[in-house]
Amino acid sequence: MRTLPYLLSLSATLMIHAAPLPALPLYENGAPDALGTAEKDIPTLTAYLPQGSTSPTTAILICPGGGYGGLAEHEGAGYATWLAEQGIAGVVLKYRLGPSGYKHPTMLNDAARGMRLMRSQAKAWNIDPKRCGVMGSSAGGHLATTLLTHFDEGKTGNKNVIEQQSSRPDFGILCYAVITMSDNTHAGSRKNLLGDNPSPELIENLSNEKQVTKDTPPCFIWHTWEDQAVKVENSLEFASALRKAGVKFDLHIYQKGPHGIGLSVGKNGAKAGEVHPWASDLLVWLRQNQWAK
Numbered sequence: 001m002r003t004l005p006y007l008l009s010l011s012a013t014l015m016i017h018a019a020p021l022p023a024l025p026l027y028e029n030g031a032p033d034a035l036g037t038a039e040k041d042i043p044t045l046t047a048y049l050p051q052g053s054t055s056p057t058t059a060i061l062i063c064p065g066g067g068y069g070g071l072a073e074h075e076g077a078g079y080a081t082w083l084a085e086q087g088i089a090g091v092v093l094k095y096r097l098g099p100s101g102y103k104h105p106t107m108l109n110d111a112a113r114g115m116r117l118m119r120s121q122a123k124a125w126n127i128d129p130k131r132c133g134v135m136g137s138s139a140g141g142h143l144a145t146t147l148l149t150h151f152d153e154g155k156t157g158n159k160n161v162i163e164q165q166s167s168r169p170d171f172g173i174l175c176y177a178v179i180t181m182s183d184n185t186h187a188g189s190r191k192n193l194l195g196d197n198p199s200p201e202l203i204e205n206l207s208n209e210k211q212v213t214k215d216t217p218p219c220f221i222w223h224t225w226e227d228q229a230v231k232v233e234n235s236l237e238f239a240s241a242l243r244k245a246g247v248k249f250d251l252h253i254y255q256k257g258p259h260g261i262g263l264s265v266g267k268n269g270a271k272a273g274e275v276h277p278w279a280s281d282l283l284v285w286l287r288q289n290q291w292a293k
Helices: 010-014 077-085 106-120 139-149 187-194 200-205 233-245 277-288
Strands: 044-048 057-063 089-094 127-137 172-175 219-224 249-254
Touching (some): 044 106, 077 089, 089 106, 127 139
Parallel strands (some): 057 089, 172 219
């Protein structure tokens, strides 16, 4: 495995606005608790950077969905490409998965390391380390909410400069997210994340609607009423928890659209290439909060 290019060469710097950049391993000397050295055992970041930006931009760590058993490209590279077109750096996290033998807390550790590494690249990638969000769809939304509720402010005594960075996102974007591990969960996601017989304590800890505090970052949340795979109650209950904790949020429940639609409208009367309204609603929210221009 190649060494992390923390000090970019001049030639790489001149190409910094080309998207995507080469995948960057999360860890310099192999991932902790890795079960092998295959591609599936090497978590990475892939940055899609906006072109022509003169001032530091917002960056969003993207956790693709896939039931903790796969990584959906349209919820990773698809989002990142669109974000870069809006002047926002989209950084796709490839995290380790259940079918490869990994269970919690490996996925959370990868997401936390991804946020730290993204912030550490602020100068090289021309991003603002104080405007770094997390975005997740379906099971990737569960990983995003896990990071939103299980973060730390960085390990100041650690010799590794990446580990000194905070893992707390500045905001969250949740797309038809799995949030709970309790009654309204997505069974396949829970099995891949926690195994067949998780303890009640683990279910409680990873039911992220129960882990919200006043320090949870603001969130943009959307779901569809028609979603038959992940119940809309996941989003409703998380929004309710944010409300009770005094955390700001935008909540959008759209009637139409199957699970996993990403940027598309879905099959019900959609036009070719039509983008779902949540995307424009998200941009409004980001601009209102000075996270986008």
